[in-house]
Amino acid sequence: MTDPDAPRAISLEVNGERHDVVVEPRMLLLDCLRETLALGGTHAGCEHGACGACTVLLDGEAVRSCLVFAVQARGASVTTIEGLTPDDGESLHPLQEAFSEQHGLQCGFCTPGMIMTAAALLEETPHPTDAEIRTALAGNICRCTGYVNIVKSVRAAAEKGAA
16 A cells, blocks of 8 residues: 655646656645745745735646645646746746836735736636726735736736737
């Protein structure tokens, strides 16, 4: 019988690159991304799924990486904030540009999760209403802004065709 606590070898695609890693069964996807793969853009906020700071795309769907075990992502495609940046290494994703131009960030801690949530929204609804933007972002907490500029940022990115 296999030891349920024994480390597991998994393969997953992160930001378009395949990774073969060995993880403890209880390791969270968040910790795998940050500690094992050294991708620090996904932030650990509340670690209970309430704040949205750790949001990533798992097979295109916005998920809280603090609520997903790494072994659950076996064979999946994960996109982090680092994966949104264009391959040229010089430019930003339209959402990142819009957040900067529209002052949709202050301290920046919540920003990666907000952007990943917005990316999933714009993929599904390329031209959302402000109400749809607010509904999509309702699970992401920002303690610095009044959300007005965050909504403006997502709207501006949508107008530029960010999807």
